[in-house]
Amino acid sequence: MSRSILAAVAVEPGVTALREVALPEPDPASGLLKVEITGVCGSDWGFYHNLPKARGAVILGHETVGVIDRAGTQALQRWGLREGDRVALEEYVPCGHCEFCRTGEFRLCEATDWRRGGLRYGATPLDVAPGLWGGYAQYQFLHPATVFHRVPDRVSGRHAALALPLANGIEWTYLQGGAGPGDIVIIQGPGQQGLACVVAAREAGASKIIVTGLGTPTDRLRLDLALRLGAHHAIDIEEHDLLETVADLTGGHMGDLVIDCASGGTQSVVSAVQLARKRGRIILGGQKRKPVPEFESDQVIAKFLTVKGMRGHSYQSVELALELIAEDRHGVTAMSTHGFALADTDRALRTLVGEGEAAAVHCTVDPWR
Template sequence: MTTFQAAVALAANHTEIQEFEKPSIVSESGLLKVAATGVCGSDWGYYQNLPASRGPLILGHETVGYIESMGSLAKEKWRLKEGDLVALEEYIPCGTCHACRSGDFRLCDATDWRLGGMRYGATGLNVAPGFWGGYSHYQYLHINTVFHKVPDGLNARHAALALPISNGIEWTYLQGGAGPGQTVVIQGPGQQGLACVVAAKAAGASKIVISGLANDTDRKRLSLAKKLGADHIIELGEVDVVQTVRELTGGLMADLVIDCASGGTDSVITAVALARKKGMVILGGQKRKKIPEFDSDQIIAKFLTVKGMRGHSYESVELALQLIHSDKYAVKEMSTHLLGLYETDLALNSLVGNSVKEPIHMVIDPNVDTTQT
């Protein structure tokens, strides 16, 4: 086969299946045969408001696939072989800056599209050869691709959970320091919040509390949170969340609060109120707005540590793949929908409550034929 198909985001709220010639591979590149790509909430921002500077692009960055071919330099650098099943990170770092040399390549300016950098699932067709996203039969591989070999026996659909689960591990354990004897409160039962529940359980936290809205969607997710290891669930509006946590902890409050809620800024203020003295607050849910009249003196008075989170580390992705492969904590139940390439618009609209019913983690498998449905 010399041609392949990809779902190309052309304008706001619209993708189109287009056919392309398979690109030629040079010494410092490779080609991935895509097996599965997870649908991330961050895809919605591009899909809803495609930046003109990015042009048409192929979305999808939670990609798992088989190495189809490699150039000689790429093969020497990657230490992989054709046919290996790998999970990709979205970052394409420069490899030479201070952030890269210190192991924090996610902070490399070359990974930030706002600074003109490249990222899988966020780089347009105008950057040759253009095939930088996972909603496609094939994805082009840059020499600085960050790979993770998928453990033997773990299928591609569940391996596509690696990035959201790695965020949970990064935020809860590696950065949040969750461990035995601690109370962890998680705000928001989306992909990231549920991943934090799994990470807190794996870290041995003594009390895991998760809050969500009092609606059918969040109730379904909160129910899954219980299976994943949450000890207590709180429906916002039904009870006072701060008072409930106070009662659950005998007045001590939470050692670690992780805000995974997107949208409004109220959850940031609540997170600070939920943390105990000398506790930690992790901010993971982007608000894209300022907090009005925020009393920052509370952070001083309670001697808090407040951290903003940006993605995951190499270590957290490795740990995520091991955790998924272990099949503990019912984590595979987070994968709720498997869709085909022609259902890309359906999947993306489902991120905001349209189309697919009660999604948690959706996967696009380009090899599933849905053209007849």
């Protein structure tokens, strides 16, 4: 006998409605996750605020932690899991057979691109059967190609939900940025990703970690947290000249690795090139969604820079993130600041961008509150 569960559904740009949604019966190749908690990602706000009308209503949320409630025998065999296992999901639903999937880069699989009709948790419309594609719900559908990570019982769901943003920091700073002992790492933007990069740089043994932000109350709080997480210096770029201050702090050396995590203006792309030393590396992670102003691109050549664009995380970085969280290394769980009930999902989304509760870094939604 079919039954319904509750979900927070984004019905139009900036509007959420609490709805009953039919709970599907999984076939032999799929399953159902009983959602324990779901983190609020910065990309959720971008999708929520600019909800594509052509796609219709959607259940957002992709930083999901839960328990496999039931699944088909084929699914469990494919996943190497059992009913009752506690897991964290990645947002990607890859095809499993393309060049990128076969080489472990499933985040680049075309099947994960929702803009081209692909499937992705937290971005697939409600009218795509069976509908439960997001974590802001009591249950979530598990596609056969779901990417899982086991979560230790000793780790709270609220902290486990940090896995994906922290994995981004590990991916960008360590796995792709190559941070290591003795490096000077400069991180632009003290949001979730920037703070995750601080933790990763500290774990990698960087000798000097510098974080930059604005003079807003939110950024000031986050810059203070960056120092608690292991940054050596935090710079308010509205109060201090960025290049002069970094030159002074580094004895003119500048950054071996510069990571741009700022999501607002495009000036940080220009300053990243200026902040990097000769033979330095630059990681561009903060999406601007606007043209970058003209800058002296010849500096990339003259300084022999390596510049990489980043897209999310890898399987390895999520596993490393869960290890850090389980041990609370560098006090990383302090990044988890606010928890909300399912009925307050709109408030959770707005809190992330400074329109709700104060002093937020990482928020979660508990569908059973």
